[in-house]
Amino acid sequence: MIRTMAVVGTGLIGTSIGLAVSRHGVRVHLLDKDEVAARTAAALGAGVLGAPDESADLAVIAVPPGAVGAVLARMQARGLARTYTDVASVKAQTARDIWKSGGTSASYVGGHPLAGRERGGPLAARADLFEDRPWVLTPSETTSQDAVNRVFEMIALCGAIPAIMGDRAHDDAVALASHAPHVVASLMAARLEHGSRASFRLAGQALRDVTRMAVRDTELWNDILQANAPAVAGVLRELRDDLTTLMATLDDLSTAPLDARGQTLEPMVDLLNRGAAGLAAIQERQVADRQTYVEVLVPEGPGQLVRLLDVLRTLHVEQEDAVPRYSAQDDTLSLVFAVPPVRAGQIVRELGGAGWNAESVSPDPVSVARKTADESPERAGRAADQFHVA
Structure with missing residues (x-):
């Protein structure tokens, strides 16, 4: 049973984890190089400042993907906890970084809660952030069952739904489900930088929906995209091909005579139909789950x-x-x-x-x-x- 935890990194995810497990009587110790963030998280009730006197049952490394390997190695060297997990949204590169940094794999379970908000930082944290959300675990062949069980217990305290995946399968999945959508939202938001005042006056729900997930923490997302570059590039390449087809169709429509537009419309209609089918597929899958x-x-x-x-x-x-x-x-x-x-x-x-x-x-x-x-x-x-x- 988990009685003590350490959270290294008190941003949105780390603070939300602290808030969630503290509700169940777990004593959480908060560590962050940003003292303001750590004190803010503590003031919210996510835990107490500073490392525990003895090894905690579980430590969560809630730092950007590129920093997980080095931070984990340091925390393991100081004996911060008996079991470790992280929340990075890229797992294959993280696993390689841990190996290079000298981290111990037996006590480490890769993790990624698929939850978040448009804003970051401890003030955006919520105790219910993870309720009913998937939480992926990527244990290695050398990960101990005790370590996996402790992380499962934390996930249950957070109200999330655990899932086991391989590193690469996870990265391919989040490239389509999360990383590429954030990039597309940013691309659309970039069109607004020099938009006309008329465009801004007419901005409605469609524009807000499309740009809602545009990247705000550019340092974090530079890290994520570097770590998962091959998988994200694959999704964007397919998107580019569809855009090329759509652009050609729209160019043809601008010059084609009215009586010839029926055939010209076919590629665009096909693309819109495939979009509707994709939306229906994910909605049906969510209901089936x-x-x-x-x-x-x-x-x-x-x-x-x-x-x-x-x-x-x-x-x-x-x-x-x-x-x-x-x-x-x-x-x-x-x-x-x-x-x-x-x-x-x-x-x-x-x-x-x-x-x-x-x-x-x-x-x-x-x-x-x-x-x-x-x-x-x-x-x-x-x-x-x-x-x-x-």
């Missing part, structure tokens, strides 16, 4: 559905993740949503305690609800009118 379903009855009366949606947001269930379900037999409307199994019981209890009629249901009622809505749109419409859905 959440195999416990909760159904909540919507009471009759104006504003009840809106009130329920507000409550669900406090439980980290977003409006777009819920599907309405209408029972013609009972003449009732309910909302159905999928959540990780570890959260279903808690959500049902919290909703019940607040006066809502909620229960876990199976088999998959989400597809049933969608099928009902597709087959009987007029009934769904009547139900929406009845409950004053905005």
Whole structure:
């Protein structure tokens, strides 16, 4: 059982880990070369300043990828903890750096929590940052089972979902899922540097969505992109090929006569269709990964559905993740949503305690609800009118 931990690096991730495990009675020791950051994290309740008098059960190295190897070697040499993990978003290069720096692999478990925010630093930290988020572990062949078990325990305290992957498989996956999207957001944001005042006045949600993840901590992201350059380049190369096709199509459209534009449009239509298919694929995969379903009855009366949606947001269930379900037999409307199994019981209890009629249901009622809505749109419409859905 983890009783003591050390967190080396008190930025967003390190401070959030401290906040999360401190809630469960773990004594966390905070170390950072930036004294202001460390004191801020301590003032937030993430732990106490300074190294422990004896080796901690677990130390988290929460520094940029390029620094993990050297920092880990120093912490192991001073005996800071019995087990070590990190939070770097690149694992293959990190493993090589650890080997070069003389770090001991038996007590080290590579780690990467896939969680974050647009802002960094300890003031952006949240105790619930990792809840229901994947947390990848990349143990080596020489990593001890005791070390893996300790990191698993920390992940459970943070409310995250562990996954085991190889270093290279992880790096290829995050190149597509995280690193390349950040680069694309930055490329789009760079177009705004000399944008016209008219463009800024017309900026709406689309622009905010596309640029939301533009890189702010350029030093960190220079480090990340250097460490994962081959995988990120592969994703961007495929993106470049699609952009080249789209640009050629748009150039042709600008000169083609109106009666010939049907054939010219085909490459662009194909690209947009593939984009829609990709979005649908990841949404379906996310639902498939959440195999416990909760159904909540919507009471009759104006504003009840809106009130329920507000409550669900406090439980980290977003409006777009819920599907309405209408029972013609009972003449009732309910909302159905999928959540990780570890959260279903808690959500049902919290909703019940607040006066809502909620229960876990199976088999998959989400597809049933969608099928009902597709087959009987007029009934769904009547139900929406009845409950004053905005």
